[in-house]
Amino acid sequence: EAGVAQSPRYKIIEKRQSVAFWCNPISGHATLYWYQQILGQGPKLLIQFQNNGVVDDSQLPKDRFSAERLKGVDSTLKIQPAKLEDSAVYLCASSLSRLNTGELFFGEGSRLTVL
Amino acid sequence: DQQVKQNSPSLSVQEGRISILNCDYTNSMFDYFLWYKKYPAEGPTFLISISSIKDKNEDGRFTVFLNKSAKHLSLHIVPSQPGDSAVYFCAAIHPTGNQFYFGTGTSLTVIP
Numbered sequence: 295e296a297g298v299a300q301s302p303r304y305k306i307i308e309k310r311q312s313v314a315f316w317c318n319p320i321s322g323h324a325t326l327y328w329y330q331q332i333l334g335q336g337p338k339l340l341i342q343f344q345n346n347g348v349v350d351d352s353q354l355p356k357d358r359f360s361a362e363r364l365k366g367v368d369s370t371l372k373i374q375p376a377k378l379e380d381s382a383v384y385l386c387a388s389s390l391s392r393l394n395t396g397e398l399f400f401g402e403g404s405r406l407t408v409l
Numbered sequence: 410d411q412q413v414k415q416n417s418p419s420l421s422v423q424e425g426r427i428s429i430l431n432c433d434y435t436n437s438m439f440d441y442f443l444w445y446k447k448y449p450a451e452g453p454t455f456l457i458s459i460s461s462i463k464d465k466n467e468d469g470r471f472t473v474f475l476n477k478s479a480k481h482l483s484l485h486i487v488p489s490q491p492g493d494s495a496v497y498f499c500a501a502i503h504p505t506g507n508q509f510y511f512g513t514g515t516s517l518t519v520i521p
Contacts (some may be wrong), residue, residue, distance in 0.1 A: 298452070327509070336413070336498055336511035337453070350508060385452055397443065398509060400452030 295299045296320065298401035300386050306407045312374035315404045318367070319388030325349075327398065328361055328371050331387040337385055343369065412436050415512035423520050428486040430515045432499035435480065439501035439510070444473060444484050447496045447514070456497070457484070466489050489519045 297320040307313050319326050329337035334352050340359065344348040346366040354361065358377070363369040373380055383405045387398040414433045422428045432446075440461040444455035459466040459473045459482070468471050470484045486493055499512045 298437045325507070329511075334418075334513070336415075336512070339508060342508065350424070387452075397455030398444075398445075398453075400454070402450070402452050 297318040298386055298388055298399050300384075300401035300404050302404055303402065304405045305409075307376055308409050309378055312372065313376055313406060314373075315371045315384050315386075315406075317369045317371070317386030317388070317401060320368075320399055323388035323390055323399070325389045326363055326364070326369050327387040327389075328369070329387065330382045331385055331403070332382045339373070340384075353404065373406075376406075378408050381406055381408045411513070412439075413499060413510045413512040414517050415497075415499060417515050418471055418513070419516040421468070421518045422489045423521060424491055425488045426485075428493065428517055428519070429490045429501075430484040430486075430497050430517065432482045432484075432512050433480060434482075434510075436499050436501070436503065436510075437477075437480065438505075440504045441502040442473070442475060442482050443500045443502070443509075444471075445498045445500060445511075447498065453498055486517075489517075491519045491521050493517060494519050 301316050326343045328340040331337045340354045341351040341361045343363045348365050361371045383403040385403045386401045412435050442454040443458040446456045447453040457468050457471045460484050475482045496514045496516045498514045501510050
């Protein structure tokens with residue numbers, strides 16, 4: 295079974311530039327999450343999708359971050375314009391369903407460095 | 410507001426000994442708890458979980474204990490092996506919305 299795919303693995307940009315990250319969850323997983331993990335901290339939820347609908351985006355900085363999951367499968371997270379404090383690893387995760395109390399399956403993450 | 414806390418950023422243990430990783434939470438509504446393990450340059454992987462209706466769950470060398478009254482859980486690894494060296498995150502699930510809240514992680518080093 296293929297895991298959660300993310301790209302790019304690494305990205306370096308200057309502040310005020312834009313960046314986009316892509317995630318393809320495990321086939322059949324209805325719930326998709328984007329997490330931000332800053333060095334030395336635990337993953338922080340940015341947005342949670344159930345199929346193509348948003349369940350929770352309360353911690354997404356909507357003035358600069360946006361995410362979509364148009365067909366209920368893969369998802370894109372965009373940052374525009376980037377700030378220095380956006381330097382982090384962006385983790386995508388998926389699970390079978392919103393009510394699943396089992397595990398999240400994480401991708402390898404996309405490491406963003408903002409200079 | 411950090412609802413899940415791991416107060417020890419790092420832990421070193423001799424191979425063969427017991428590793429004990431601790432986690433505290435503040436929200437009594439959390440009803441499911443998980444431990445994830447993360448190697449460098451990889452995403453976290455699921456290790457073990459426990460429902461709030463239990464106080465212990467065991468899987469091989471890994472045991473998770475839950476003390477609801479103290480809002481505390483711990484992960485025991487016995488015996489510890491060098492391959493266990495990684496960052497361990499505890500996570501709690503809030504039943505409404507199935508949101509996962511992660512702790513800040515504990516970096517475990519098992520010394521051969």
